[in-house]
Structures are given as C-alpha cells and as structure tokens.
Amino acid sequence: MSLDVQILNALRGARDGAVSGADLSQKLHVSRAAVWARIEDLRSLGYDIEASPHRGYRLLGTPDVLHADDLLSRLGKTKVIGRDIRVFEETTSTNDVIEKLARDGVKEGVVVFAESQTRGRGRLGRKWTSPAKRGLWLSILLRPDLRPQDATRLTVASATALRRAIESQTGLKPDIKWPNDILIYGKKVAGILTEMSAELDHVKYVILGIGVDVNLSQGDFPPELRKVATSLKAELGKPVSRPELAVAVLRELDHDYARIASGQFATVADEWEEHGTTIGQEVTIRTGDRRIRGRAESLGEDGALLLRTEHGHLERIIGGDVTLEK
Numbered sequence: 001m002s003l004d005v006q007i008l009n010a011l012r013g014a015r016d017g018a019v020s021g022a023d024l025s026q027k028l029h030v031s032r033a034a035v036w037a038r039i040e041d042l043r044s045l046g047y048d049i050e051a052s053p054h055r056g057y058r059l060l061g062t063p064d065v066l067h068a069d070d071l072l073s074r075l076g077k078t079k080v081i082g083r084d085i086r087v088f089e090e091t092t093s094t095n096d097v098i099e100k101l102a103r104d105g106v107k108e109g110v111v112v113f114a115e116s117q118t119r120g121r122g123r124l125g126r127k128w129t130s131p132a133k134r135g136l137w138l139s140i141l142l143r144p145d146l147r148p149q150d151a152t153r154l155t156v157a158s159a160t161a162l163r164r165a166i167e168s169q170t171g172l173k174p175d176i177k178w179p180n181d182i183l184i185y186g187k188k189v190a191g192i193l194t195e196m197s198a199e200l201d202h203v204k205y206v207i208l209g210i211g212v213d214v215n216l217s218q219g220d221f222p223p224e225l226r227k228v229a230t231s232l233k234a235e236l237g238k239p240v241s242r243p244e245l246a247v248a249v250l251r252e253l254d255h256d257y258a259r260i261a262s263g264q265f266a267t268v269a270d271e272w273e274e275h276g277t278t279i280g281q282e283v284t285i286r287t288g289d290r291r292i293r294g295r296a297e298s299l300g301e302d303g304a305l306l307l308r309t310e311h312g313h314l315e316r317i318i319g320g321d322v323t324l325e326k
C-alpha cells in the first residue's frame, strides 16, 4: 500500500476528524517531514487538508479528479475488482491499455481509468465521446472460469452492477436496455463494451469497458446524439462526484462478479429482468445485415436474449441493437 493510500486512510478514519503528524509518522514508520511532503503533494492535487499545530491534519475536501491512491483508499478491500487501480490522464482507449496488460499476464481485477480517451469506442464499431474529466471511462481485466458461450453473463452482471451504483449515488432510477445500455427516462447515460479472448472451450480473458456520462453538458455530446444521450448531471440538475461513483461502480461489480463465480447467475438475471425495458416487448434486433422481429421472452442461462420470432422460433441473440416496437 502506498504512503498516500495510508495517509488518506488515516485521515478518513480519524476519530475526531484530525490526526497529528506525530501519530501519522509513528503509524506509517516514516519521518514527520516525509508525511508533510506527501500532504503537500496531495494538496497540490487539490485535496483540501488543514494542518493545525494543535489538532494535526484534517481532510476537509477532495477534488473531482481520479487519483489511483485515493480510489484505493476509498474502495478498501475487495475480492477481485480494484485490487490494482491505474489512472491515465489520456489514452487511446482504456480497453487497449487493459488488453496490453492482459497479454503481459497481469492478474485479473486490475482497473484502468482515463481522464480522457482519444479513441474511445462503443459497441458495433461506434465512437464513444470521452471528454476530459467529465465522465468515467474505465476498463477492467477479468479471467473468469467460463466457457466462451457463457461470457455474456458478465455483460449482464456488469449492467446490473452499474445500474445499482448509479442509483445508490444519485437516487435516479436507471433502466437497462438489452444488452447493457443504462438509460434514464429513455436516454442513454452509460454503456458497456465487453471484449474477449477465448479458446474453443474456455475464456482466456475478458475486458469490461465501461463509460458513464457523469458531468457532461449537452454541448459535450456530438449533435446527432443530443436527443438520445444524457448525463447524470443533466438529469439531476447538479454535478456528481466522479471518485465516489467510480468506487461504487467497482464495489458493485466486485459483488456481481462474485455472484457469477459462485454460480448465482440466476439471481443476477432476475435483477436484470426486474430493471430491463426489453423483456416482454415486441422488438426488432439488428445484428450485422440481419433484422429479426419478435417478442423478447427472457434472458437465457448464458445471458443471451431469448427472442420468439414473428415466425414462432425461439432465437438466442448474443449481440446487436434492439429497437422497441411502439
């Protein structure tokens, strides 16, 4: 654990809100000058830390920046997701960074955030707008013990986790549109891009790429998206703390990943269906050049959408775009 994580933990855990330099130095086995240097560094990043000769140090406020040590300190212990967190000011796509880490053999659970992405991508080859410091753009490396055909379960679990995190942090009540769009009053606020490397019978690794439009203003979206996309700030009428939301997302994902790993996909699927806008609806699905019309019946055990086509067959859909028929 880095010194910054330990200092932030101590400041957050201080019983009467303050902790003395002497106590910090003793607890962390470093000199008081070293503590002071770290405090000064945190201050330069925007952390509002009061230093009083009598009371010691007090954490009065934190900036809306993503700082790996701060995220680790807020998150505390998790089973898998977030035991290693890395933050970049700018990347092409956080999925690219994770892919490299995956190939280098890094353990599952590592999370990469970027304050901005120059080549953020969405599903079906679309571009994902990722302006600096306005959203959460993150990717997670997983090495699940799953067959490739069951990997969609992870996408379903990510959507339920993301929905819960947004609800707990904002009080908003998001819906899930199959496969994993998070909507508020019918407008998209977050999306998930799952990429996978697999052999015939087992998954090597999965990259979960998550984008949340947190504090974007209307003008941050490309004109063609302004009617169909929104941000948490726009829906709430006030900005949302990105570090707090980031930690809630990681905590909920860790919870749902454990549910999948322990064979509880059915409970995840029930939760997904409870908040999904797709099941029970007449829909058109576009996958590649194909268009399939039918009624979305349920989620299959592998996370696929089971669609009763207009010709009466049951089709298993694992990708594509859904349009609800009015």
Ligand code: BTN
Residues within 6 Å of the ligand: 092, 093, 094, 095, 117, 119, 120, 121, 122, 123, 124, 126, 128, 130, 136, 137, 138, 139, 181, 190, 191, 192, 193, 209, 210, 211, 212
């Ligand atoms: C979608 O709804 O089409 C999925 C959007 C996923 C966007 C995220 S942002 C972080 C990660 N890096 C990317 O390039 N894409 C995902």
